[in-house]
Amino acid sequence: MPRTRPPYPQKFRDQIVELARNGRTPSDLAEEFEPTATTTSGWLNQADRDEGKSAEGLSSDEREELRELRKKLRELKQERDILAKATAWFAREKGDVPPKSSGS
Numbered sequence: 001m002p003r004t005r006p007p008y009p010q011k012f013r014d015q016i017v018e019l020a021r022n023g024r025t026p027s028d029l030a031e032e033f034e035p036t037a038t039t040t041s042g043w044l045n046q047a048d049r050d051e052g053k054s055a056e057g058l059s060s061d062e063r064e065e066l067r068e069l070r071k072k073l074r075e076l077k078q079e080r081d082i083l084a085k086a087t088a089w090f091a092r093e094k095g096d097v098p099p100k101s102s103g104s
Helices: 010-021 026-032 037-050 060-094
Strands: none
Touching (some): 026 037
């Protein structure tokens, strides 16, 4: 099972990105600090997107907005399903809909 660790603090990420932008390679930084070269490269790419230097992928703000919209969509679907079931139940109670048949 892969080892997991808490996320690195944003201040630490910013410092690593700054070092990389000042000429240090991700592999050099990986040897000196804990994050891998791949992780450092990902942070650099995300920083470029956040600052408008790259159009590939979503910025952090866009990612957060997408996460919130997906959460809201899940909630709305759940509410819709509850209302549909309640509507059907009330219709059966009022006698507007015949009861479900039991199999034939």
